[in-house]
Amino acid sequence: MRIGLVLSSLPAYSEVFLDNLINTLNELNHEVVLFVNKTEQSKYKSIRVYKIYKSGNFDRLTNLLKNLILAALLKPKRIVYVLQTGKGLRQRFRNLVKSSHLIWHDLDWIHYGFATLAIDREEVGKIMNCKTSLSIRGYDIALYTLNNSKVYLKVWNKIDKFHVISADLLEQAKFYGLERDTYRIIPPAIDISSLPMPSFKELDQKMLFRIVIVGRMNWKKGGEFMLEVLFHLKKKFDIKVDWIGHGEDFERLAFARYQLNLVQDVTFHGKLPQKEVFEIINRNNFLLHLSIQEGFSNAVLEAQALEVIPIVSDAEGLPENVLDRATGFVTKRLDLNHVISVFEEISQMDTSDLRQMARRARTRVVDHFSLNMHLQKFGEFFKR
Amino acid sequence: MTILSNSNTLSPPEFIDRLEKGLADKGHTVYRIGRGKCHKNISNVHNICLNSKVNTPFNTLFLLLKLALYPKRLSSLLSQTLKLKGTKARINFISKVGPVLLLLPDIIHIHWAPNLSDWLFFQKFNIRVVCSLRGKLVNVTPNTNSELLEIYRKSLYLADGVHSVSAVMIDDLKRHEIKLPNNTRVIYSGVKNEAFTNVRKYNDEKRILIVGRDHWIKGYNYALRVLPFLDGDITMRFIGFTPTKETQYIIKILGIEKKVVFIERMAQSEISKEMRSATILLVSSVSEGIANVAIEAMYNRLLVVSSRAGGMSELIAHKETGFLFENRDVEDMRNNLMEALRLTDGKKRQIIEAAFQKVKTQHDYNNMIEEMENLYYRLI
Numbered sequence: 001m002r003i004g005l006v007l008s009s010l011p012a013y014s015e016v017f018l019d020n021l022i023n024t025l026n027e028l029n030h031e032v033v034l035f036v037n038k039t040e041q042s043k044y045k046s047i048r049v050y051k052i053y054k055s056g057n058f059d060r061l062t063n064l065l066k067n068l069i070l071a072a073l074l075k076p077k078r079i080v081y082v083l084q085t086g087k088g089l090r091q092r093f094r095n096l097v098k099s100s101h102l103i104w105h106d107l108d109w110i111h112y113g114f115a116t117l118a119i120d121r122e123e124v125g126k127i128m129n130c131k132t133s134l135s136i137r138g139y140d141i142a143l144y145t146l147n148n149s150k151v152y153l154k155v156w157n158k159i160d161k162f163h164v165i166s167a168d169l170l171e172q173a174k175f176y177g178l179e180r181d182t183y184r185i186i187p188p189a190i191d192i193s194s195l196p197m198p199s200f201k202e203l204d205q206k207m208l209f210r211i212v213i214v215g216r217m218n219w220k221k222g223g224e225f226m227l228e229v230l231f232h233l234k235k236k237f238d239i240k241v242d243w244i245g246h247g248e249d250f251e252r253l254a255f256a257r258y259q260l261n262l263v264q265d266v267t268f269h270g271k272l273p274q275k276e277v278f279e280i281i282n283r284n285n286f287l288l289h290l291s292i293q294e295g296f297s298n299a300v301l302e303a304q305a306l307e308v309i310p311i312v313s314d315a316e317g318l319p320e321n322v323l324d325r326a327t328g329f330v331t332k333r334l335d336l337n338h339v340i341s342v343f344e345e346i347s348q349m350d351t352s353d354l355r356q357m358a359r360r361a362r363t364r365v366v367d368h369f370s371l372n373m374h375l376q377k378f379g380e381f382f383k384r
Numbered sequence: 385m386t387i388l389s390n391s392n393t394l395s396p397p398e399f400i401d402r403l404e405k406g407l408a409d410k411g412h413t414v415y416r417i418g419r420g421k422c423h424k425n426i427s428n429v430h431n432i433c434l435n436s437k438v439n440t441p442f443n444t445l446f447l448l449l450k451l452a453l454y455p456k457r458l459s460s461l462l463s464q465t466l467k468l469k470g471t472k473a474r475i476n477f478i479s480k481v482g483p484v485l486l487l488l489p490d491i492i493h494i495h496w497a498p499n500l501s502d503w504l505f506f507q508k509f510n511i512r513v514v515c516s517l518r519g520k521l522v523n524v525t526p527n528t529n530s531e532l533l534e535i536y537r538k539s540l541y542l543a544d545g546v547h548s549v550s551a552v553m554i555d556d557l558k559r560h561e562i563k564l565p566n567n568t569r570v571i572y573s574g575v576k577n578e579a580f581t582n583v584r585k586y587n588d589e590k591r592i593l594i595v596g597r598d599h600w601i602k603g604y605n606y607a608l609r610v611l612p613f614l615d616g617d618i619t620m621r622f623i624g625f626t627p628t629k630e631t632q633y634i635i636k637i638l639g640i641e642k643k644v645v646f647i648e649r650m651a652q653s654e655i656s657k658e659m660r661s662a663t664i665l666l667v668s669s670v671s672e673g674i675a676n677v678a679i680e681a682m683y684n685r686l687l688v689v690s691s692r693a694g695g696m697s698e699l700i701a702h703k704e705t706g707f708l709f710e711n712r713d714v715e716d717m718r719n720n721l722m723e724a725l726r727l728t729d730g731k732k733r734q735i736i737e738a739a740f741q742k743v744k745t746q747h748d749y750n751n752m753i754e755e756m757e758n759l760y761y762r763l764i
Binding site: 143147219220224250251256333334336 | 524525527528529600605609629630632633634636637638670671711712714715
């Protein structure tokens with residue numbers, strides 16, 4: 001099948017789930033074509049990328065003209081059909097601009113990488129006579145609905161199939177009007193073979209809390225709250241923290257680290273190549289991941305596969321990623337006292353119980369979140 | 385005295401605007417340089433506009449021709465310009481500094497410290513350069529950015545005078561081994577107090593007021609987290625910003641939608657009205673020089689509960705002129721808010737009167753202008 005994957009831009013460093021989806025579709029012998037709003041240099045050599053624009057208004061105009069000319073030559077009726085969607089002239093032209101890079105292609109299936117990308121493009125599948133699907137992710141449901149709870153009502157009715165990454169997000173999608181049952185929960189997966197073998201973890205009381213934090217430095221990851229937790233933890237235990245990731249909140253976190261007197265205890269490594277990320281995760285005992293908003297998190301899966309025990313918040317999909325007290329610990333979101341009490345509980349636990357928990361977590365990830373499972377589930381999802 | 389005030393903008397923050405206008409009212413010739421609307425001079429402060437429409441290559445050339453009448457100034461400008469890399473940076477520098485070379489004021493006052501080094505060469509012309517210590521670029525960034533720290537180490541001690549809005553900022557810089565000139569003075573921000581009345585409106589509803597721009601430095605996430613733990617029917621009114629996704633989402637997950645109100649924009653006179661009908665002003669900032677909004681609240685006889693961030697303890701004596709809680713400590717914030725909310729009328733009146741007296745003496749507008757003048761006179 002020729003599948004058009006619609007994204008806002010090419011997958012960024014931290015969007016491993018999109019890379020996985022592209023690789024999975026390739027593995028399933030589908031021809032993948034990427035459609036992005038804006039792009040710089042593509043890292044995919046064998047995949048064609050079509051864009052609305054590269055950068056700047058001039059480029060936007062020339063690309064739009066190019067796309068419209070191609071559509072007028074190859075599929076002129078589709079321009080007319082797109083112009084019949086939406087209310088008002090302005091909205092109709094906006095819809096045409098948003099779909100201009102798509103409509104002149106022959107595709108069997110269009111998959112929107114985020115639900116937000118299907119807004120104003122709901123009719124495109126029908127116009128192009130192909131099946132449509134979309135992925136419902138954390139941002140789509142948790143954040144995009146904050147200002148408009150009815151934003152997806154039209155989308156739910158026009159799209160054929162829905163991929164959702166966690167049961168929690170499915171519940172939220174239902175809350176925001178999804179009534180159809182053509183959905184499938186397919187959580188993210190990781191490539192176990194790309195990971196090193198789990199190292200032996202020193203879980204002795206003296207240096208128990210060797211902690212790693214992995215994630216983009218933005219508010220969603222709860223970085224400032226995690227530093228607050230570490231500040232209180234330091235009063236009771238010896239801690240050593242490796243923090244991998246960078247982002248727009250770097251100064252905010254660096255300042256909190258300074259004010260909370262954690263500069264010696266928390267090392268910021270910045271953005272690292274994947275191999276080094278795995279090495280650093282592997283040398284720690286716990287992964288701290290107290291997100292305020294989180295769809296599912298690949299980093300938490302990777303930590304579990306490396307037998308690093310996750311301590312996560314109960315944001316969206318995280319309690320499905322980590323089974324509380326079976327494969328890690330789930331804490332209440334933004335509840336400092338609860339997080340500290342969990343750390344106290346861990347400090348009282350037998351080393352053997354912690355090791356068992358870590359092994360159980362790895363087994364579960366291998367059994368349920370491997371790329372093979374992913375491949376199988378997406379294979380079924382993209383069956384006509 | 386001719387004073388050039390540089391805050392990079394023709395619409396400076398209110399505290400800089402007040403200072404500029406106050407100095408002009410005292411009979412000094414005050415020029416304001418920066419980007420922004422090149423409107424006509426407001427009051428008696430003169431504008432020097434640095435917009436890109438004005439700074440065309442033609443205008444830059446014209447400026448250089450005018451400067452050719454003063455060869456010493458021109459050669460100094462050119463030698464300074466050649467130190468910079470890139471044509472764009474050089475043209476920008478000439479258009480920024482050129483008009484000031486034609487003017488040759490007595491004092492150049494730089495309000496944002498990172499820009500200081502660009503202006504130090506004016507000392508050759510017997511012009512005194514004063515630098516203010518204020519804002520995030522002095523409170524926060526030196527602690528997170530070693531490059532800026534190095535810039536401060538190399539430039540601040542070369543200024544003729546330094547003005548700091550709080551004593552703690554000077555201590556912080558000294559802790560980072562940054563030398564400051566001998567003429568370094570703390571001059572507290574001044575507020576015109578005739579604008580305030582002692583008439584307060586008492587509501588049954590308990591309102592916590594938060595006023596400020598939308599920035600993580602203001603610690604609004606801490607303020608929101610305290611709300612579910614406050615006893616009684618309490619609302620939090622945020623004035624001055626549109627809630628971000630972060631704020632909106634935290635409100636949603638804490639389930640406090642009905643307890644928070646956001647008012648995007650409000651005129652200063654309206655803010656004073658809000659202050660007169662609120663119960664408490666909360667300053668949740670993780671970093672501050674001295675929050676001007678707290679000064680205004682104290683003038684308005686509104687009880688202030690603040691974090692101990694930066695210079696706030698120079699303004700508030702705990703339980704005497706307000707309440708202070710540990711920075712980034714939600715539990716301590718909650719305890720202090722509850723204590724403030726439970727004050728007896730007598731005790732509350734005592735605190736707000738003491739607070740009023742404090743700002744009246746420490747943050748008087750005329751004093752601020754006079755002290756700044758004294759700093760300038762000491763230098764020339």
